Amino acid sequence: MWFKNLHLYRLHETPDIALEALEEALGDQAHRPLGGSEARRLGWCAPAGRHGNRHVHEVQGQRLLTALRQERLLPAGVVREEVETRAADREVAEGRPLPRKEKQALKEQVYEEFLPRAFVRSQRIELWWDTRRALIGVNASSRKRAEEILDLLRQTLGSLKVTPLATRTTPIRAMTTWLNDTATRPPMLMLGDQVELKAQGDDGVLRARQVDLDSDEIQTVLAGGRQATKLAMELEGQLSLVLHDDLALKSLRFADALLDEASQTDDGDDAVLRLETDFALMTQTLSAVIEQLIEWLGGEAQAATPTP
Known part of the structure; x- marks a missing residue:
């Protein structure tokens, strides 16, 4: 579980939430499997995986949370190829070029049909909450992904005031x-x-x-x-x-x-x-x-x- 990356944030007006209350709140936003028509889903899961069912672990004021992010992988090239094939078939059958609006509708139709059959990629992202120093660190490869986890925590708690950690010398x-x-x-x-x-x-x-x-x-x-x-x-x-x-x-x-x-x-x-x-x-x-x-x-x- 050793972190590979770390994006750091300063907490302002640190939320005073007991461990038991946090556990309950995380459970309300727990991850659920992707539905057939869903492109992605983000929710909390147990940091210990199959070895435990708690959503938060705390050791000496340090809290560990884990989010599970799932998304369906549907390559744009696959959709484009199918759209071009269907559009060509319709143009031959109807004897007219297909307008852009109809091609867009065709694209949406193909996307909806193919999405449930797409592969699902799962990614676990850890969040470290240092309650003593009012600091949050996210083990994510990109700032965008870290912000997604913070948005989930904000939704879970109802409010979360954070800013990226900054220093006087850049x-x-x-x-x-x-x-x-x-x-x-x-x-x-x-x-x-x-x-x-x-x-x-x-x-x-x-x-x-x-x-x-x-x-x-x-x-x-x-x-x-x-x-x-x-x-x-x-x-x-x-x-x-x-x-x-x-x-x-x-x-x-x-x-x-x-x-x-x-x-x-x-x-x-x-x-x-x-x-x-x-x-x-x-x-x-x-x-x-x-x-x-x-x-x-x-x-x-x-x-x-x-x-x-």
Whole structure:
């Protein structure tokens, strides 16, 4: 259950909801199987999967929720090919070209017919709610997907005031500075071997992997005015990650020592206990890393309180 990505949000006016009440609310928005004509559905499921039926686990103020997102995969090319075939048949039969309005109606008909037979893709997305720090983290590959989960939580609770976590120094500025000047790098920070450099205007993006980020080649590119929008880094003894310009943490890889500690914990083959143990160790590490990053980026920026 170790997170791979993390989109961070600051909670405003943290909802005071007891664990039992939250469990009931999540149950009311629990995932149900897709109906035959539904393209997608999103709802809460048990973080422990088949090993448990609770919708939320809490360990020392850290709450774990899991959403299940299902969608039917109906390739546009399949629909288009069928529409073209049917349209051609009708044009021959009726001896006239088919107007755009009728082709659109035909497309909708094909979509409705094919949708129930489409494959279903399922995706579990974890949400970490740090009740002590009023922070939410979503283990999602994209900001759009993270926002979907927040919308579901907002619907579940009736109100949820959150804003993306922001810092006084933008990640772009800090990452570019760290690359340019080794003396500015925090002592615990070690650069990885991956970077994305973006030029001002329409000169595109330069992506480099498995490179020495202190090489003359990288310095030459930076001298041309490019700025770092993604940067691989490692916090010694904790984890490695790729920091993005929107403060998203991606490609998370936790230190071997931490994973070894988790594997050596005696859980008595209890899957739920294993889940909660891993979650506790993971969130402890992530909390320390997030606080460190915020400090390196000049502290947290004050964001305007959003509407519910």
